[in-house]
Amino acid sequence: MPQLRLAMNQIDSTVGDLAGNAEAVVRWTRHSAEQGAHLVAFPEMVLTGYPVEDLALRQSFVEASRAALKALAARLADEGFGELPVIVGYLDRSESAAPKYGQPAGAPRNAGAVLHRGEVALTYAKHHLPNYGVFDEFRYFVPGDTMPVLRLHGVDIALAICEDLWQDGGRVPAARSAGAGLLLSINASPYERDKDDTRLELVRKRAQEAGCTTAYLAMIGGQDELVFDGDSIVVDRHGEVVARAPQFAEGCVVLDLDLPAAAAEPVTGVVDDGLRIDRLVLSEEPLPAYEPELAGGYAERLDDDEEVYSALVVGLRAYAAKNGFSSVLIGLSGGIDSALVAAIACDALGARNVYGVSMPSKYSSDHSKDDAAELARRTGLNFRTIPIAPMFDAYMSSTELTGLAEENLQSRLRGTLLMAISNQEGHIVLAPGNKSELAVGYSTLYGDSVGAYGPIKDVYKTSIFRLAEWRNRAAVERGQTPPIPENSISKPPSAELRPGQVDTDSLPDYPVLDAILALYVDRDQGADAIVAAGFDRELVTRTLRMVDTAEYKRRQYPPGTKISPKGFGKDRRLPITNRWREQA
């Protein structure tokens, strides 16, 4: 059987940074070449970053991406890698499809290219476009209509891009029809809890349908609300796993594959879904047989809590780094939410880059101040205390505020203070709201909802407790000090905006609230269905009403890491002005 050494570069790239991303491709190609690779691959749209959103509609950016691709091909040859085929994702335009949105020339394509001998030797575009959840690819792209097949050292390699594997038909059966010995898909698949299991099953199923070894190359890193978790996978034609790369780690998976020889008479013409086979023959001759050195491997899997926590760390780190910030600022109440956000921030950026402020009011309990100070002591983050009582009194002496207005003033004073310190010292403010609070609007607009990034905005309160406990346990296992004070985990959640206030004054117990929210927010169930699932009718009506009337608040909330199939962001789009109310 012919052999091939494949290098799959599971790397990060930054949206819009064409020069920096091209540099990364050169650097990792050099590494792949040093490992003796015969074929080098990079993720979907690695050259532009992913997703580029409306940048795809800007002619100047499309042209810059095309020019950067050509320059990259030339540069790779100049660097001595001209003979090594390199597969790169980029943003292209169709020469033939009608322009979209009045653009002067060609519609955008989510494309891949084979770079060889200083040239762009073959290009292709994603055939199946995802248009659900966070994806809007029909808005941007026209689909590819070819089945690209690269012949290299006597092996036929069918090429695909991400969603091509997720939908039935198209390039998977076409790879079989074309007689491919390898199906190589380049991807940018955003992280969601448990999606790794779904992907593994998907790749195994598609390899069997394609009838050939299937390599799924994943992206790593973060972009705004999205995290890319890596976990590249190679399976053989029977669906058995050959290699699985680590989660949340950048790197290059190099492995020797035994692959069937391409047929002497290549299949040509149109195959499944009207895909026209587009062939690039680089070398017919199989390589001389060699003893496989690189058999692949199976990176250890993270357990569920560690996986979610890692995603939150990667998401925050990427947001800060890619937007040019090295430090963050957090209001520390001594409660579990701000404590978990601080722990995530310390893991993402290092404790010396994390700044915490305790801002006690006259209603703040001693434990809230002590627990915040204890968190700072355990983690080593920078800590200061600024009492808000004098500012509060100044306000109250100028205006007559009572009830909710008086309560919210405390939260707003803290928000204003945090933004003032941010302006003065250059740290970005982290908003500590969780998914349960965001769902029901349990936060003060321009108060505790201020900030640049919300690291836990897609994490329900019940999961906050689990993650905090996991993080402390992990520290003990590593022989380190657990970062989160036990008291922050065990005390009843409270906003402390009036004497003796606890969250359960206004909200159902979190396990019940989160269970209702999981049905309404994440699964779009109606009131009747939620009552039928065993919840109190009055409680369901009240909860759903809170969710509906908080839409305006969510729209004004900072972006934050998505970890669920339905985060508050692009996944869930509801009108703000909306008179539809679910009746239970």
Ligand SMILES: Nc1ncnc2c1ncn2[C@@H]1O[C@H](COP(=O)(O)OP(=O)(O)OC[C@H]2O[C@@H]([n+]3cccc(C(=O)O)c3)[C@H](O)[C@@H]2O)[C@@H](O)[C@H]1O
């Ligand atoms: N549809 C709409 N479109 C645009 N704006 C709308 C609106 N409906 C109300 N508004 C505006 O929003 C204002 C009300 O919102 P807002 O000022 O935030 O106040 P509000 O939601 O009434 O109160 C904040 C709630 O969050 C709780 N809280 C605060 C702070 C921290 C925590 C915590 O534990 O984490 C909880 C607090 O106890 C209270 O129950 C109205 O005065 C009105 O101006």
Ligand SMILES: Nc1ncnc2c1ncn2[C@@H]1O[C@H](COP(=O)(O)OP(=O)(O)OP(=O)(O)O)[C@@H](O)[C@H]1O
């Ligand atoms: N005394 C305080 N000092 C500093 N920041 C505070 C203080 N009280 C509230 N905050 C900020 O406002 C956010 C909302 O806090 P609050 O205590 O009202 O509710 P919470 O949602 O239970 O959060 P937490 O679990 O962090 O206490 C906190 O996470 C914190 O960032």
Ligand SMILES: NC(=O)CC[C@H](N)C(=O)O
């Ligand atoms: N980039 C893509 O095409 C991603 C779509 C795919 N369904 C995924 O989430 O992995």
